Amino acid sequence: MKVTERLKKLRALMAEKNIDMYIVPTADFHQSEYVGEHFKARKYITGFSGSAGTAIITMDSAGLWTDGRYFLQAGKQLEGTTVKLFKMGEPNVPTIEEYIENTLSSKGTLGFDGRVVSMGDGQAYEKIVKGKDGSIKYDCDLIDDVWKNENRPPLSEKPAFALDIKYTGESTTSKLERVRKEMKNSGANTHVITSLDDIAWLLNIRGDDIEFFPLILSYVIVTMDELHLFINEAKLSDEIKSTLKENGLTALHPYNDIYDAVKKFSDSDVVLIDPARMNYALYNNIPENVKKIEKQNPCVLFKAMKNPTEIENIKKAQIKDGIAHTKFMYWLKHNVGKEKITEMSASRKLEEFRKEQEGYIRQSFEPICSFGEHAAIVHYTSSPETDIELKEGNFFLTDTGAGFYEGSTDITRTYAFGEIPQIMKDHFTITLQSNLHLAHARFLYGCNGMNLDIVARAPFWNNNLNFNHGTGHGVGYLMNIHEAPTGFRWQYRAHEVHPFEEGMVLTDEPGIYIEGSHGIRIENEILVCKGEQNEYGQFMYFEPITFVPIDLDAVNPDLMTIQEKAWLNKYHKDVYDKISPYLSEDEKTWLKEYTREVK
Missing domain, CATH: 3.40.350.10 (Creatinase/prolidase N-terminal domain)
Structure with missing residues (x-):
């Protein structure tokens, strides 16, 4: 139809x-x-x-x-x-x-x-x-x-899986203690959690109910001494149910019973609800006489601030994905123009390299692999009807991610094949400058993404250019690839203006898109870290944790300052040092050339 x-x-x-x-x-x-x-x-x-x-x-x-x-x-x-x-x-x-x-x-x-x-x-x-x-x-x-x-597709019935504490770094029991403390501070004794990523974080489980995103359809009600989970019980193994019970689960209920459950709240209940995450129908099922406290679900900030175990794991995942990406870049540079490679076949090849890495689960979002004018479509998805061959003379943009047990990745690289026009090199270099400037920002605690976005956009705005999307977003741990409550954007968005906190992981992904011609984006993930604390306050900085070469074939060094070249050279030294031990001799030799110093 x-x-x-x-x-x-x-x-x-x-x-x-x-x-x-x-x-x-x-x-x-x-x-x-x-x-x-x-x-x-x-x-x-x-x-x-x-x-x-x-x-x-x-x-x-x-x-x-x-x-x-x-x-x-x-x-x-x-x-x-x-x-x-x-x-x-x-x-x-x-x-x-x-x-x-x-x-x-x-x-x-x-x-x-x-x-x-x-x-x-x-x-x-x-x-x-x-x-x-x-x-x-x-x-x-x-x-x-x-x-x-x-034949509307039915609700998913795929099973859930548990995430061991060696990956999460914190038990559900401990997480519940923190949630209940925030409930008490807010004056609430009951909390309805409806957002899937927050439930997955709280219960240390993942699912397969949304393609690419390891989440499971469920609701949770937390009181000061009980935990109720609303879910299709068939998705939970006996082992998961046992672990949940050990960690404070009171009872399991059918998924849709949440609507009747909230109707039973009484005058003695003070319910914490998140207006941005609760649906309108569920809210209207809560009796009018029940006192409600409208506030962001505390899990949102808790899960965004990665603990030391999660950070250590995420860095391992980034190395694995860096290896896969570097092998992929080597393969592209040696084969485009010699054999037929299309957007879709290249995407499949990248996933093959990822599958070689231990702990790989799935892609972390739908891959964006776009050549030439397709790359000007920011979230383009290739299909059999649009799939085109990669050829010399233009860019190939890949914005893809991997889900490992050690965490999720989100990496964008733009590759040049053969000789490309000077304007493309200049656009690529401006995008690189933007990425580098944001990655090296130093700022006082309390700053958010609106404060820092101009650091990234300055190279564009100085050339009367811009890109029509955020400069970066939070990244979940084997979760949503876009994670609140922080991101980089010059426009105000209520869900993205929380100050940067130590342990947050974000993307740094400026780009430029010329309709009918080409698109460029360069994306690394960065970790929020504490710097020096002195009489001026607590200084903060970003630590790049993505290690994949920037395509020097597309860089115009004449546009770069001495400091920008030093930043790029330091980054490429780190890429070589961290990735080369996992490569073949031919790949190492090639990587040495593609991480050479720019002068």
Whole structure:
């Protein structure tokens, strides 16, 4: 069924239920950034496959809101669908809330599945609708009514697996103590946790319910002396259940029983809830008379600050991935132009190298392997229909990651093949300068990503250039590859402005994208560390933990300062020292050349 036919069926259902406007976000019941196949309703109804976006359908129009990463991709995928693209953050483009305010008629009805809309968004929509003397219907999954006739994928039934304390560095018992301490400090005696990564961190388990992301569909209720887990019990082995019980689990409940469980909260319960992570339907099931404390789930910050065991493991994972990437770069440089290599076959080859590393589990997100003009599409995903051959004269961008038991990686490299135009070298060098400047930032404790983003963008802005995405994001430990509450971005985003804390791991990934020509991104992971403390305060710095060569074939040294060259040379010395012991003699000789000093 085509998108236009699906929209027609959806509108028939809207008319049947007297719904004037219907919202379809990109979310599951847990406000996850990436979702399992069952939850890809927005993709189904619009045809846009990116990881972020919200669709709004009325009886005579349909719109798709997405961010700068996906402007090019969405523009292509929405062609012929009748769905209009709204480029978020661009001039004269209304926000979702503004569009609802301006488009929903007086006394109109707004509909959505409240399980996939966040509590915060739902309340914002509620306020707008109330001002129009309208109504909300949040108990209708109209997409399912259309999709079930096309065999909507079922919920995942894949088993969970435990993460040993040699990887986590902390038991669930200890983590619960910390959570309960924060609950007490907040004045709460009950905490409903709905975010999958926070539950995985707390319980030291992982799953396979979302492609690439080792998470498991579940909910948790923590009280001062009990722990209740809502999950498909068949996913848990007897060993996992035993370990959870030893670490404080009170009872297991069926996954969807969470909705009835919160209805039973009483006047004596003071419930801590995270508005950004709880869904609107679940929130509305909590009795009105129950006192609620709206605050960020304490697990969010706890898990972002990696403990010494996690840091040691993450560094091991980075070395493993550095070996795989270096072998991959060697293979590319020796074979492009001599044999047919495409975006997809190159991606498979990189995964082959990763699979050679002990402890490899899976890719940590959908690989972005894009050649030439495809690389200008920030989150491009190659397919059999778009797969093209790598040739000389342009760039090949790979933004990929690996999930090891020792942690997750996220690495982007851009490779040049043959002779490339001078403008491409200049763009590559500006991107490299940006990466190096952020990696070597020194700052006082209390700074966040908005404070430091200009350090990265200065080389671009000085040349009247820019890139339309964040400069970096937090990285989870065998978890979400994008992890709150910190990132680098010049625009304000509430979930990314927490000060940098020791032990946080972030990406440093500036880029440039020239539509129809080329795209460049260079990404390393960096660890937040404490520096000197003196009369001025606590100084902080970043430690690069990714070790993969920067392609010197694409660098224009004439644009670089003496300090920038020294930074690059030091980095390449570290790459050679750490990676070369794991290479063949031919690979070592080649790596020596590709990590040579730039003068």
